[in-house]
Amino acid sequence: MLRPLLGAWAGSGTGEYPTIEHFAYDESITFTHVGKPFITYTQRTKHPDTGAPMHTESGYLRVPRPGSIEIVMAQPPGLAEVYEGAVVGGDAPLVIDVRSTSIGSTTSAKEVTITERTISVTGDDLRYTFRMAAVGQPLQHHLSATLRREESGDIALFAPEVDRFSTDII
Numbered sequence: 001m002l003r004p005l006l007g008a009w010a011g012s013g014t015g016e017y018p019t020i021e022h023f024a025y026d027e028s029i030t031f032t033h034v035g036k037p038f039i040t041y042t043q044r045t046k047h048p049d050t051g052a053p054m055h056t057e058s059g060y061l062r063v064p065r066p067g068s069i070e071i072v073m074a075q076p077p078g079l080a081e082v083y084e085g086a087v088v089g090g091d092a093p094l095v096i097d098v099r100s101t102s103i104g105s106t107t108s109a110k111e112v113t114i115t116e117r118t119i120s121v122t123g124d125d126l127r128y129t130f131r132m133a134a135v136g137q138p139l140q141h142h143l144s145a146t147l148r149r150e151e152s153g154d155i156a157l158f159a160p161e162v163d164r165f166s167t168d169i170i
Helices: 157-162 163-168
Strands: 007-016 020-032 040-044 053-065 068-075 080-090 094-105 112-121 125-134 141-154
Touching: 007 125, 020 053, 020 141, 068 094, 080 112
Parallel strands: none
Antiparallel strands: 007 020, 007 141, 020 040, 040 053, 053 068, 068 080, 080 094, 094 112, 112 125, 125 141
16 A cells, blocks of 8 residues: 555655745655565755755654554654554555644654644655644644655565565555
């Protein structure tokens, strides 16, 4: 089901929120699989002009049953998010639509109360939007990006270790 995500992606996006200036960023995302019933996710952004690091996050995606997806994600500013939602497609297009069910934070992290993500993959194009309610603001658009596949994930590398449940999710 999540096979279209596998690989390395690169592109650019924009961000906005009432409490900050609009901004642009370059982004790289990698989705990998190690023969277990989950996919790993790592993301990094940098300033498009200076190359300075802007944000990073990492996490795991899993499909506990057909049509359902769970995501666990951690961010260095002190946030850990748990998402649940729907996944449809598999080949093309793949669409993931999730909403946070829990957001944990350190005492120094900014207040974030709700987050939502929509990810779509069609062929070698990945698009996403990210919405949040934070720092006293209602739920609204924050980020959007378009990325292009740079490298495909090779599930064949893991074939000897893949069990039946794992192949069902990818």
